Structure formats: C-alpha cells, structure tokens
Amino acid sequence: MIALLKRDLSLSLGQGGNGATVLLFYLAVVVAMPFAIGPDKQLLSTVGGATLWIGALLASLLGLDRMFRDDAEDGSLDQMLLAPVPLAAQVFAKALAHWLTTGLPVTLAAPVFALFLSMETDAWLASMATLAVGTPALSFIGAAGAALTVTLARGGLLLAVLVLPLCLPVLIFGVGAVRAAVTEPDPFLPPFLLVAALSLFFAAIGPLAAAYTLRQTEL
Amino acid sequence: MSVSTDTSTAPQRRPGLAALANPTRFLAFTKIVLPWLAAVTVIALAVGLYMSFNVPDDYQQGRTVRIMFVHVPSVWMAMAAYMTMVSGALGVLVWRHPLADVAARAAAPIGATFTFLGLATGSIWGRPMWGTWWEWDARLTSFLILLIIYLGLIALWNAIEEPARSARIAAVAILIGAINIPIIRFSVEWFTTLHQGPSVIREGGPSLAPQFLYPLLTMGFAFLLLFLMLHLWAMRNEIMRRQIRTLQRKAARSARG
Amino acid sequence: MQISAHDIAVARGEDTIIDDLSFVVSTGEALVVTGENGAGKSTLLRAIAGFLPLQSGTLQITDPDPDFADTPLRELCHHLGPDNAMKPAQTVEQNLTFWQNFCGNPHLDIIEALEFVGLDGLQDVPFGHLSTGQRRRIAIARLLVSFRPVWLLDEPTSGLDAQSQGQFAALMRVHLEDDGIIIAATHMPLGLDNTTELKLTP
Numbered sequence: 018m019i020a021l022l023k024r025d026l027s028l029s030l031g032q033g034g035n036g037a038t039v040l041l042f043y044l045a046v047v048v049a050m051p052f053a054i055g056p057d058k059q060l061l062s063t064v065g066g067a068t069l070w071i072g073a074l075l076a077s078l079l080g081l082d083r084m085f086r087d088d089a090e091d092g093s094l095d096q097m098l099l100a101p102v103p104l105a106a107q108v109f110a111k112a113l114a115h116w117l118t119t120g121l122p123v124t125l126a127a128p129v130f131a132l133f134l135s136m137e138t139d140a141w142l143a144s145m146a147t148l149a150v151g152t153p154a155l156s157f158i159g160a161a162g163a164a165l166t167v168t169l170a171r172g173g174l175l176l177a178v179l180v181l182p183l184c185l186p187v188l189i190f191g192v193g194a195v196r197a198a199v200t201e202p203d204p205f206l207p208p209f210l211l212v213a214a215l216s217l218f219f220a221a222i223g224p225l226a227a228a229y230t231l232r233q234t235e236l
Numbered sequence: 237m238s239v240s241t242d243t244s245t246a247p248q249r250r251p252g253l254a255a256l257a258n259p260t261r262f263l264a265f266t267k268i269v270l271p272w273l274a275a276v277t278v279i280a281l282a283v284g285l286y287m288s289f290n291v292p293d294d295y296q297q298g299r300t301v302r303i304m305f306v307h308v309p310s311v312w313m314a315m316a317a318y319m320t321m322v323s324g325a326l327g328v329l330v331w332r333h334p335l336a337d338v339a340a341r342a343a344a345p346i347g348a349t350f351t352f353l354g355l356a357t358g359s360i361w362g363r364p365m366w367g368t369w370w371e372w373d374a375r376l377t378s379f380l381i382l383l384i385i386y387l388g389l390i391a392l393w394n395a396i397e398e399p400a401r402s403a404r405i406a407a408v409a410i411l412i413g414a415i416n417i418p419i420i421r422f423s424v425e426w427f428t429t430l431h432q433g434p435s436v437i438r439e440g441g442p443s444l445a446p447q448f449l450y451p452l453l454t455m456g457f458a459f460l461l462l463f464l465m466l467h468l469w470a471m472r473n474e475i476m477r478r479q480i481r482t483l484q485r486k487a488a489r490s491a492r493g
Numbered sequence: 494m495q496i497s498a499h500d501i502a503v504a505r506g507e508d509t510i511i512d513d514l515s516f517v518v519s520t521g522e523a524l525v526v527t528g529e530n531g532a533g534k535s536t537l538l539r540a541i542a543g544f545l546p547l548q549s550g551t552l553q554i555t556d557p558d559p560d561f562a563d564t565p566l567r568e569l570c571h572h573l574g575p576d577n578a579m580k581p582a583q584t585v586e587q588n589l590t591f592w593q594n595f596c597g598n599p600h601l602d603i604i605e606a607l608e609f610v611g612l613d614g615l616q617d618v619p620f621g622h623l624s625t626g627q628r629r630r631i632a633i634a635r636l637l638v639s640f641r642p643v644w645l646l647d648e649p650t651s652g653l654d655a656q657s658q659g660q661f662a663a664l665m666r667v668h669l670e671d672d673g674i675i676i677a678a679t680h681m682p683l684g685l686d687n688t689t690e691l692k693l694t695p
Contacts, residue, residue, distance in 0.1 A: 020594035027587075028580060038391045045384055048377075056372030092576025098544060101568050101597050132359075132369045133380075397582075397621065488622045491615055 021097075021107055025114035028087075029080075039076050039119045040126060046072040047130045058135045065136035066195030069144045070151075070188055072130070073123045077155040078180060080119055082173040084111055084163040085231070094167075094231070104228035112160040112224060120152025143198030143205060147212055151191040154216040157223030158183045164227035168234050187215050259475045262335060266468050273465045280458035287451035300364050305451055307357040309459035310350045314382065316463060317347025321389075322414045325407035335471070337403035338478075340410060341393055342470035346463060348386035355379055374424045381420050385413045399478055494558040494642065495519045496541070496566070496674060501550030503533070503540040509548060510536045516691055520558075520642070523665070523675040523685050528693035534678035535574075537693070538645045541676065543567035558642065558672070570643045571596075575651070577632035581621025585612070585631055588620050593638040600640035610634045611660060625652045633661060636668075644668060646677040659684065 050068045054060055088094040097107055127148055131141030162180040166172030190208040197203035288305035320343040327336025358376065359369045370376070392409055396402035496518050503511040510533040518524045526534045539545045541552065543566065554566055561569055579588045589603045607613045610630040615623070620631065629652045636644055644665075650658050662684030665675055669685075677683060 020591055024580070024583075024587075024591050028582060037387075038395075041384065041387045041391060044387075048380060048384065051372050051377075087580075090576070091580065092574050092578035093580075095542070095544060095572055095574055095576075096578050096592065096595070099542060099567050099570055099572060100595055101564075102595070135368065135370065484618045485622050488615060488618050488624065488627065491612055491627065 019110070021102075022110040022114050025111055026117060029114065029118045039079055040122050042079055043072045043076045043123050043126065044130070046075055047133060050134070061134045062136050062140065065131060065134035066140055066144045066147075066199075067192050068134060069127055069130060069148065070192050070195070073120070073148055073152055074155060074181075074184055074188060076123055077115075077119050077152065077159060077184075078177050080115060081159040081163050081180065082166070082176055084115055084160060085167040086163075086172070089167050098232070104231060105224040108160050108164070108224040108227040108231070109220070112156045112220075112227075115159065116153050116156035120148070120156055124148040124152060137199065140195060140199050143195045143209075147191040147194045147209060150209070150213040150216055151187050154187045154212070154219045155184055157216070157219040158187075159223075161223045161226040161230070164230040164234075167231070187212060190215070259334060259338070263472060263475060266472050270465065270468060270472075273461065273468070277458065277461040277465050280454070280461050284451065284455040284458040287454055291447055291451055300361060301448070303357050303361040304448070305455045307354060307361060308452060309456045310354040310357060311379070312456055313459050313463045314347055314351040314354050314379070316460070317343045317350060317467075318382070318386075318414070318417075320467065321347065321410050325410040325414075328403050328407040329411075337399065337407070338471050338474045339467075340406065342467055342474050344386060344390050344393070346466050346470060348383060348390065350459075350463070351379060351383045351386055355383060374421070377424045378417075378421045381424075382417065385417075389413065399481075494561075494672070494674070495555040496643065496676075497553060497555055498541075499551045501540065501552055502548040503536055503545055504548050505536055505545065511540070511693070514550075514693075516689075518674050518676060518689070520672040520674055521669050523669060523677065523683070523688045524691055525683065525685075525688045526676065526678040526691045526693060527680070532693040534693060535647050538572065538574075538647050538676065538678055541566070541643075542570050542572045542645055544572075561642065566643075569641055570645050571636045571641045572645045572647070573632060573636060573649050574647045577628050578635070579620045579628065579631060582619060584617050584619050585623075586616035588631070589616075589634060589638050592635050596639040596641065598639045598641065601637045603634075603638060606634040606637040607631075609637060609660075609664060611657070626654060626657060629653055630657060630661075633664070637664070642672065643674045643676070646675065646679070648679055649677060650679065650681055650683070 047068055050064070051061055054064065085094060088097065098104065100107065124145055127145045128141055131144065136144070159176075159180050162176050162183070165179065166176045169175060190211045194205055194208035194212060197208055198205045284305070288302055291302065293299050293301070321340045324336045324338075324340025324343065327333040328340065355376070358379075362371065363369055389406060389409055393402055393406050396405060498514060498516050500513050500515055501511065502509055502513065514537070516524060526537055528534055536545065540547060552566070554569075557564075578592075583591075585607070586603050589606065593599050593603070601609070603616060604613060607616060610633050612627060612630055612634070615627070620628065623631065629649075633649070650661060653661065658681075665683065665685055669675060669687075675685075
C-alpha cells in the first residue's frame with residue numbers, strides 16, 4: 018500500500034505527471050475571478066473564501082479522471098485486483114496520493130492566493146483550515162466516481178457531472194465556515210467540524226464503494 | 237515565409253550563436269566561455285549592488301527605493317527571456333535549428349524566475365508604498381498572467397517526452413502566447429480603467445535622478461549578464477540531458493531484441 | 494495442489510462465452526488453452542484470476558500447498574495479460590521493485606530476474622524507451638520477482654523473437670519443476686513437453 022502511494026506520487030510529480038499543473042490551474046482560476054467580478058477589493062475579499070473553494074474543487078476534479086484510467090489502460094489495474102492488499106486499501110492509497118498532489122498544495126498555496134484577493138487574515142486562516150480538512154473529502158468522493166467511469170471511453174466529463182453534486186455539501190460547509198469566521202455572531206466551529214466529519218465519512222465510504230465498483234467492472 | 241530572401245527579419249540572437257550550429261561545438265564553446273562570463277557577472281553584480289546600497293534615501297520613499305534596483309532589472313529580464321523564447325520558437329518553426337528549441341526551453345524557467353522575482357519584489361515594495369501587497373493594476377496583472385504563461389509552457393514541455401515533438405508544439409504555444417500578450421495587456425488596461433476610480437495607485441515616483449539612474453543601469457547590465465550566463469548554462473544542461481536520453485535509448489536498442 | 498473447474502460458465506456482457514467447462518490441473522502441469530479467436534481463451538483466464546464472475550459451476554483449489562493453505566486463488570495467480578502493466582515514465586528497476594513490493598512473497602531479485610530474460614544492464618532505462626519485445630520480457634520478469642504458484646499466461650510470447658521464446662520456455666520449465674502450475678492461452682506452441690491441451694470452441 019505504501020509502495021502504491023509512493024509510486025503514484027512519483028508518477029504524478031515526475032515527468033509527464035500533472036502534480037505542478039494542478040497548482041498552476043488553481044492559480045489561473047483564482048486570477049480569472051477578479052476579471053469576472055471586477056477589481057473592487059471590498060467585493061473580492063467578500064467572495065475570497067468562495068473563490069479559493071471553487072478553485073480547489075475544480076483543481077481536484079482535474080486529475081481525477083486519470084486516477085484509475087492509466088492503470089486500467091496499461092494492465093496495472095488487473096494486477097492490483099490480484100494483490101494480497103485489500104482493494105479498498107489500495108484505493109485509499111491512490112486517493113491519498115491524489116489528495117497529496119492536489120488538495121494539499123492547494124491548501125498550502127491558499128495564503129498566497131488570499132493576497133491576490135485581498136482577504137483578511139481571519140478569512141484566509143479560516144480558508145486554509147477548512148481546505149485542509151475539506152479537500153480530502155473531494156479526493157475520496159472522486160475516487161468512487163473515477164472507479165465508476167474508468168471503463169467508459171469518454172468518462173472524463175461524465176465523471177465531473179457525477180462528482181460535482183456529491184461535493185456540494187463539502188463546499189457549502191467549507192465556504193460557510195469561512196464566512197462564519199469573518200462575520201461576527203456566526204460560530205466558526207460547527208460548519209468546520211461538519212466539513213471534517215464529511216472528510217472522515219467519505220474516507221471510509223469512498224474507497225469501499227470504489228473497490229466494489231472496480232471488482233464488478235468487467236474489464 | 238521564404239528563408240532565402242527574408243533574412244532581414246531573422247531574430248537577432250546573441251552574436252556568435254549562429255556560428256555554433258551544432259550542439260557539440262556549442263558545448264565546447266560554452267565550456268570555455270562560461271567561467272569567464274560567470275566571473276564578469278559576479279563582478280558586475282557586486283559593483284551594481286555596491287552602487288545600489290550607496291544611493292541616498294529618496295525623499296518620499298526613503299530606503300525602500302533600493303528595491304527598485306532588483307525589481308526593475310528583473311522585470312526587464314523577464315521580458316527579455318520571453319523574447320528569447322519567441323526567437324527560439326521562430327528558429328524551431330522556420331529554420332528548424334537544432335539549438336533553437338534548447339534555447340527556448342532553457343529560457344523558460346529562468347524567465348519564470350525573473351517574473352516571479354519581479355512580482356515578489358514589486359509586492360514587497362508595494363506594501364510600504366501603496367499600503368497593500370497586491371493591487372489589480374494593469375501592469376501587475378499582466379505580469380501575473382505572464383507568469384502563468386511561463387509556467388504553462390514549462391508544464392507543456394514536461395508533458396511531452398520526445399524533444400522533437402515537444403519542440404514544435406511548444407514553439408506554436410510560445411508564439412500564440414506572444415501574440416496574446418499585447419491583447420492581454422490591452423484588455424487588462426481596459427479592465428482596470430473601466431472599473432477603477434481616480435484613486436488608481438500608479439507606479440513611479442519622481443522621475444529618476446542620475447544618482448538613481450546609474451546604479452539602475454549597472455544593475456540592469458549585471459542582470460543581463462546573469463541571464464546570459466544562466467541561459468547558456470541551462471542550455472548546456474539541456475543538451476546533456478538529451479544526450480543522456482539518447483544514450484539510454486541506444487543502450488536499450490543494443491540489448492538484444 | 495490442484496485447480497479444478499467443474500461445469501463452469503462465464504459470461505462477458507450479455508453473452509455466455511464459456512459453458513459447461515471442466516478441467517483439472519495439478520502442480521508441475523501446464524494446461525494449454527487453444528481455440529479460434531473469440532473462443533473464450535482470455536475470458537477463461539480472466540475468470541480463473543477472478544476478474545470475471547462465474548455464472549455457474551465451481552472453481553476451487555483442492556489439496557492446497559501447506560504454504561498457501563488459506564490464500565484465495567486470485568492471490569496465488571500471476572496474470573500476464575496483453576498489457577504489460579508497466580509505467581513508461583519509470584525505469585525498469587522502479588517498475589519491477591514496485592510489483593515485487595506490491596505482490597509480496599519476493600523470489601528473485603531484480604537484477605537476477607533481468608538476467609533470466611536477457612536484459613541485465615537495462616535496469617536504469619525508462620520502460621518507455623524499450624522495444625515491444627523488450628517490454629514483453631520485462632513483463633515476464635515480473636513473474637519472477639515475486640513467487641506465485643499459478644501463472645495465467647495470455648498470449649505470453651506475442652512480440653518475442655525465437656531466441657526469447659526459447660528462453661521463456663526454459664523459465665516455464667523451471668517454474669513447473671518448482672511445483673508451479675501454468676495455464677496458458679496461445680496460438681503458438683510454447684515449447685513445453687508435458688502439456689495438456691484444452692480446446693475451446695465458440
């Protein structure tokens with residue numbers, strides 16, 4: 018399982034991988050935002066948390082299609098089915114690798130991008146915290162979606178359509194927590210904990226669902 | 237475009253490079269030149285920095301004006317690197333010169349670094365001057381987009397393994413980027429003037445007095461040398477990287493089967 | 494150890510490809526599955542590996558090897574399919590080391606396995622740089638780096654020249670002597686002596 022995690026990481030960060038591209042995409046999305054809304058700082062800082070979250074959501078979707086597809090195409094997936102490690106654990110490792118190359122860098126980059134959106138300290142700290150606990154949910158939901166669409170030739174778009182609605186609760190509470198952190202009376206903790214709960218929940222459910230799907234898929 | 241008649245538009249690459257038609261001669265040439273170039277660069281940087289640190293404080297900006305001596309040359313070099321890439325791209329598409337892609341590819345990370353330096357120093361400068369790290373001002377914004385273009389091109393090169401294929405694809409992308417830069421510049425200009433009130437904070441304090449101008453020019457010259465040196469060095473590395481790749485392929489072929 | 498199939502039926506999509514098939518293979522034996530294209534050779538191998546569910550019938554291990562008493566059949570199998578299951582961006586050694594760690598039960602070390610397929614010295618070359626035949630031989634080396642008694646081979650010699658085929662035949666003989674089982678789907682003779690043929694008809 019650790020071997021799988023290591024291999025996925027080195028593939029993603031090595032040549033031809035899309036580790037760095039995800040961050041670049043995130044930057045592009047965040048930069049595009051002020052053009053859509055206008056350079057009004059007041060407005061930008063209001064929607065800052067939402068922008069960071071939308072960017073994170075799109076960046077997570079970006080590499081998702083390849084999570085199992087590469088392995089299915091070169092025959093590695095067959096070998097994974099024969100491995101002594103439970104398939105759900107393997108999916109967990111792959112989803113974790115996906116998070117480490119998308120969710121984590123996106124979280125770490127949040128302060129820099131918050132600068133562009135002229136967000137206040139409270140707001141970007143809250144964004145970073147919610148992204149840190151929330152983006153794993155995106156990767157784990159995504160793993161289940163990727164497993165569902167792995168055998169479809171044009172699965173990429175379908176995958177996005179399938180996964181996006183499932184990610185909405187994470188988005189709602191994630192952005193909600195950021196907003197609560199800035200506006201005074203609303204408490205930050207309840208939505209934040211809900212985001213964390215969603216991540217834990219999907220970390221358990223996602224790999225199981227994906228493993229079941231992969232076993233059923235007649236490749 | 238006709239190659240034989242249309243030599244006047246030949247991109248003016250660094251003198252001497254045209255003679256170094258093949259990678260082997262380039263490697264031999266740079267091996268001799270680079271140490272000297274490095275030495276001159278270090279001296280020029282030392283002189284430039286010494287001058288920069290000895291300018292009097294600006295009456296408005298105080299000591300922070302010294303950031304300019306890194307900021308402005310970085311910005312110049314960021315643009316020079318893109319020009320290098322454009323001429324490299326033309327070299328790939330029109331003349332199919334073997335070193336053109338190497339030159340373009342080697343310039344990209346250096347250009348991206350200078351762009352980043354320009355943005356970062358600008359941001360640090362902007363904090364005390366404008367009271368903000370970042371402003372959606374036309375110049376800043378278009379530079380940020382330049383950084384994204386740089387990084388995108390680097391990602392494109394990395395995504396394609398075969399140099400011969402990636403060369404032409406990247407060359408087309410560079411040229412599209414080059415055509416786009418003025419358009420981006422224009423739209424950003426329009427965007428900011430449309431939305432921002434008269435309170436637009438603009439760059440540039442007093443027009444430069446000689447005591448600022450000379451250090452700036454010296455630093456500009458030093459940065460040019462630095463860019464030249466880094467670029468030649470990066471080209472060397474890139475050529476050697478490709479040679480390793482060729483050797484690996486050869487090893488694979490010579491093994492039976 | 495013995496693998497016995499009793500009246501198995503396997504479907505792919507809506508079509509039942511294999512119906513009422515029975516066979517028994519014991520350690521040291523090779524079962525060669527032959528038949529025209531579309532007769533279900535690959536389907537049978539994939540069903541044995543557990544990639545495809547059985548519609549009916551039973552497939553079981555009888556009198557298991559004490560070393561692998563409680564291991565399910567699919568974890569006793571190496572499946573060599575039409576794809577090589579290697580990442581082109583990684584070196585030969587990285588690829589093989591990964592599969593060795595992943596499959597467990599390490600057998601030969603990487604360099605040794607490469608010597609057996611005649612590709613020693615290429616461990617640091619990215620897999621993507623290799624020729625078709627070389628890639629196939631690296632995939633064969635994967636069977637050697639971790640030990641599993643059952644080899645399910647789907648057209649194993651495709652892309653191999655005569656010399657490599659001979660080499661591979663020798664490897665298979667050694668595997669059978671080590672109490673292995675080989676089930677191979679092929680159009681070409683494998684160069685093994687004691688084989689049972691299972692001819693499938695569509």
